[in-house]
Amino acid sequence: xxxxxxxxxxALGSVYALVALGFIIIYKATDVLNFxxxxxxxxxxxxxxxxxxxxxxxxxxxxxxxxVSGVILGFLIERAIVRPMLGKPLFATxxxxxxxxxxxxxxxxxxxxxxxxxxxxxxxxxxxxxxFGLVISPFHLTIIIVSLGLVALLSLFFNFTxxxxxxxxxxxxxxxxxxMGIRVRRIFSINWMISGLIGAxxxxxxxxxxxxxxDLGFIGLNAFPAAxxxxxxxxxxxxxxxxILGVSxxxxxxxxxxxxxxxxxxxxxxxxxxxRPEGFFGLYEEKKV
Amino acid sequence: MEAKKRKRRQDEEQxxxxxxxxxxxxxxxxLPLYSNSYVMHIACVTGFGIIVSLGLNVLMGYxxxxxxxxxxxxxxxxxxSAILTYKVKMTFWLALPLSGAMAAFVGLVVxxxxxxxxxLYLAIATMGYAFIINEVIVYWKELTNGTKGMIAPTVSFxxxxxxxxxxxxxxxxxxxxxxxxxxxxxxxxxxGRAMMAVRDSEEAAQSVSISLVKxxxxxxxxxxxxxxxxxxxxxxxxxxxxxENFNIMLSIQYLVMLVVGGMGHLWGAVLGAIFVSxxxxxxxxxxxxxxxxxxxxxxxxxxxxxxxxLFLVFxxxxxxxxxxxxxxxxxxxxxSPRKQKGERIWRRWR
Numbered sequence: 001x002x003x004x005x006x007x008x009x010x011a012l013g014s015v016y017a018l019v020a021l022g023f024i025i026i027y028k029a030t031d032v033l034n035f036x037x038x039x040x041x042x043x044x045x046x047x048x049x050x051x052x053x054x055x056x057x058x059x060x061x062x063x064x065x066x067x068v069s070g071v072i073l074g075f076l077i078e079r080a081i082v083r084p085m086l087g088k089p090l091f092a093t094x095x096x097x098x099x100x101x102x103x104x105x106x107x108x109x110x111x112x113x114x115x116x117x118x119x120x121x122x123x124x125x126x127x128x129x130x131x132f133g134l135v136i137s138p139f140h141l142t143i144i145i146v147s148l149g150l151v152a153l154l155s156l157f158f159n160f161t162x163x164x165x166x167x168x169x170x171x172x173x174x175x176x177x178x179x180m181g182i183r184v185r186r187i188f189s190i191n192w193m194i195s196g197l198i199g200a201x202x203x204x205x206x207x208x209x210x211x212x213x214x215d216l217g218f219i220g221l222n223a224f225p226a227a228x229x230x231x232x233x234x235x236x237x238x239x240x241x242x243x244i245l246g247v248s249x250x251x252x253x254x255x256x257x258x259x260x261x262x263x264x265x266x267x268x269x270x271x272x273x274x275x276r277p278e279g280f281f282g283l284y285e286e287k288k289v
Numbered sequence: 290m291e292a293k294k295r296k297r298r299q300d301e302e303q304x305x306x307x308x309x310x311x312x313x314x315x316x317x318x319x320l321p322l323y324s325n326s327y328v329m330h331i332a333c334v335t336g337f338g339i340i341v342s343l344g345l346n347v348l349m350g351y352x353x354x355x356x357x358x359x360x361x362x363x364x365x366x367x368x369x370s371a372i373l374t375y376k377v378k379m380t381f382w383l384a385l386p387l388s389g390a391m392a393a394f395v396g397l398v399v400x401x402x403x404x405x406x407x408x409l410y411l412a413i414a415t416m417g418y419a420f421i422i423n424e425v426i427v428y429w430k431e432l433t434n435g436t437k438g439m440i441a442p443t444v445s446f447x448x449x450x451x452x453x454x455x456x457x458x459x460x461x462x463x464x465x466x467x468x469x470x471x472x473x474x475x476x477x478x479x480x481g482r483a484m485m486a487v488r489d490s491e492e493a494a495q496s497v498s499i500s501l502v503k504x505x506x507x508x509x510x511x512x513x514x515x516x517x518x519x520x521x522x523x524x525x526x527x528x529x530x531x532x533e534n535f536n537i538m539l540s541i542q543y544l545v546m547l548v549v550g551g552m553g554h555l556w557g558a559v560l561g562a563i564f565v566s567x568x569x570x571x572x573x574x575x576x577x578x579x580x581x582x583x584x585x586x587x588x589x590x591x592x593x594x595x596x597x598x599l600f601l602v603f604x605x606x607x608x609x610x611x612x613x614x615x616x617x618x619x620x621x622x623x624x625s626p627r628k629q630k631g632e633r634i635w636r637r638w639r
Contacts, residue, residue, distance in 0.1 A: 033409050084602050091355070092605040094409065095548060098541060099597030106591035110584060221537070224413045259428035266417035273414055274402045 005250045011140035013246020014147035015209075016265075018202040019223035020230060020238040021151070022195040027232060028171040029191045032082065032093045036101035038220015039108075040077075040196055044070045044203025045119070045212055046108050052120045066200050074196020078189050086185075101217060109214040116211035143205045150201065151239050154194075158235065167191065225269035317462050321455045329454030331570055333526055336461035337519045338562035342546040343472045343555070344515025349544075350553035351481060352508035353488030355412040358399070358419030359543045362513040364426060364535035366392040366520025368433055371441040371530055381444040385464075385521050392517020393510045395422070400509030404502055419540060426532045438531030441524040461522055468515060473555055475511070484508055488553075545593075549600050551607025560608050568593065 022037040034040075048066040051057055057065060077100055085093040121139070158164040169177040170187045178184045206219065226245045230237030245265050253261035260267075321329060341359060348354050369388035373379040379387075399418045406414050426433050433439060443452045444460065475481045483504050486494040491501055524530045542565060550561020572589050579588070604611050 081598055081602070088601075088605060091408065092548075092601045094412075095544065096598050096601045099594040099601070102541075102594030102597070103591055104594075106587045106594060109587040109590070114584075114586075218537070221416070225417070228410065228413060257428075259424050263421045263424045266420045269417050270402065270414055270421075273406055273410060 002251070002254075005254045006247050007136050008140065009247035009250030010243060011136075011143045011209075011246070012250060013226075013243035014144050015202060015206050015219075015242075016223045016226040016246050017239045017242025018147050018150070018198055018205065019220045020227035020242050021154070021235065022198040022202070023223065023227045024230070024232060024235065024238050025154075025198070026191050026195050027227075029167060030082075030188050031090055032097065034195065035094065035098040036077065036104060036217075037195065037199060038217035038223070039101035039104040040070065040073060040199035040217075041202040041206065041220055042212075042214065042217040043073060043104055043108060044200030045207040045216060046112050046203070047200070048204045048207055049117060049119045049212055050112070063204065066204055067197055070196040070198075070200025070203075071193045072196070074192040074194070074199070075189060077196075078192035082192065083185070083188070105214045105217060112212075112214075114214060116213050118211055119207040121208055139208060146201070146205065147239070150198070151235065155235055163190070222265050225265040225272075228269055229272050314466075317466075321458055326454045329458050331567065332458055333454055333461050335563055335566040336458075336465050337523045337526075338543075338546060338566040339465050339559050340468055340519035340522070341516050341543050342550065342558040342562035343468055344512040344519070345543050345547050346552065346555065346558035347472065347475065347484070347515070348508045348512035349547055350558065351476065351484040351488060352505060354403075354505060354508060355408060356415045356512070357412045357537070357540050357544065358415035358417075358422075359512075359516050360535040360537065360539035361419035361422040362392045362396060362516035363520040363523065363539070364422060364530075364532070365395045365513075366517030367441070367524035367530045367535070368426060368439060368520075369517070370521035371439040371524050372432060374442055374525075375440050381442075381525065385518065388521040389514045389518040392520065393514035396509045396513025396516075397506060399513075400506045403509075404505055416537065416540070419535075419537065423532050423535060426535075433532075436531060436533075438529050439524075441528055441530060443528070444525050457526055461526075464518060464522060468518065469555070469559065472515075472558075476555060480504070480507060485553075545597055547607075548605070549596065549607055551609030551611075554607070554609045557607050557609030564608065568596065 019037055019041060022040070023034055026032055026034045026037075044066055047069045048062065051062045051065055052059075081096060081100055082093065085096055158168055166177070166182045167187050167190070169180065169182055170184055174184055177187075203216075206216070210216065210219075222245075223242065226241040227238055228241070229244060230239070230241030245268065248268065249261060249264045252264040256264075320332060324332075341363065345356065345359055348356055366388040369391040370381070370384045373384040373387060374381055399415065403411055403414055427435055429435075443450050444457070446460070449456065483494070483499045484507070486497070486499050487501055487504050494504075495501060527534075546561040546565045547558055548561070549564055550559065551557025569589050572592050573585065576585050576588060600607070
């Protein structure tokens, strides 16, 4: 029973981790907290749904097209709305992303309506037996594998490519990076594109788990605790945070009274912030007057 | 001489002239005479918005602490009032201040663990508190009736039932005027100035022995008190309250009121609340001239998001700051106006 909760918690946690990753990649480089990340995920889920239902493309192309749509969405948001905010107060930019999220929700509502929609299954969600009497569906397994694979890919990208190094440099010190000839604005743009990609991926993965509605993006809010526990700025931290949260939320749902499950991530968040205001993996920055 | 000049400048910032104040007062007093119940309904809802916006202004505009959880304080106020009047059969006139006090107490409880948090962490933590409070309301069924909702009976004043928008309007705006006056006095008092010092620089404020803990807690408490009062009035206005009335979008809406109006300015908070409350009605009126495939709810949502974006991109200091700029420009007309403070509100979040 307990192990079973852990296994299915890992799948949920992977989705949280994906959204948290989306937050963090933008936050690290630009210091902007993207409140629209959940809505970008929702949009990806709808694009995926629309393409699957229309049936014009084979499944692998549908996946590819969804990912590309996520990249384009991230690019457009950065170019049209976030870039004019460069140099303006940070909190204003954060509020702007809230506005973007609201607009995305409205657009999705206009195009696809407010009825709940079920995404056609690409992979079966009927459980199969694993070893030791544990059961998990191929779909949940895919979620876990894809998320962990993505994280591995991302850390390879950040550590071993020229662009990734440049991105880390921008995250470390914008001005210094700029003076070294890194095109900071282009890096920002790429950050948003990667976040869009992760959002679309998250949308594809979460779609079959729930029903689609324009309010799906609110699930993204649950990833805030994951990101904060992970320290808001470290990629492995986000994954660890997401997985811890997914597993503990599922266990709380199994053993504690009803209602606790929904607020469990937030309770964990507040306890963590009371002990360490900068999160577990975060660095404490001394402020000078 | 210098002090006098400074006083005058401050007056120009904070006060609108007595004539204007009188005109606004006359308008508020006579509005019910020539308007129907639809207008009265909107006016009451706007009144609740003004109260919350003023309260949030104390916290965000004066003290520089973000809150994404004010819907929860509203819920606490509304439920306290409904429980006291419906279950305990207390009179509304006692329940109103008590629900403010209850919300203030919850604000205090929220404030203490939040003292070390800053900016985005604080925003997310307050959002977390709001989720938790909402969930408590849903599952504490014996007290709150859960998702079925609570009944808040009508208010009576000297035997007159305040059961229509016209009658309730006077109650709402009496409270609005009182709380606006209080907020104005607060902004001119030692406490208010200390709060602003905390906002501008925590380190500098500490160095002149302003206690961060004390003033942050005071700000949270006052802000929650305002919101609780608004919650009580709101509950007895819509009669039936349920937990989904107080979701995260409502918290965001209050934030938007403040930002659109002009954070840190008393009149900015009021203007922002009026603007944001009238916005959906404006869209509802204009929707008949638009193509029919547009869903009104989506359109409202979209316009709402768009307004947030446009305001922040073009005028992050809000309507009131723009008005001040225009006023100064006109006053100094052939010359260019003197540079003014104003950026200061936002500087903390850089």
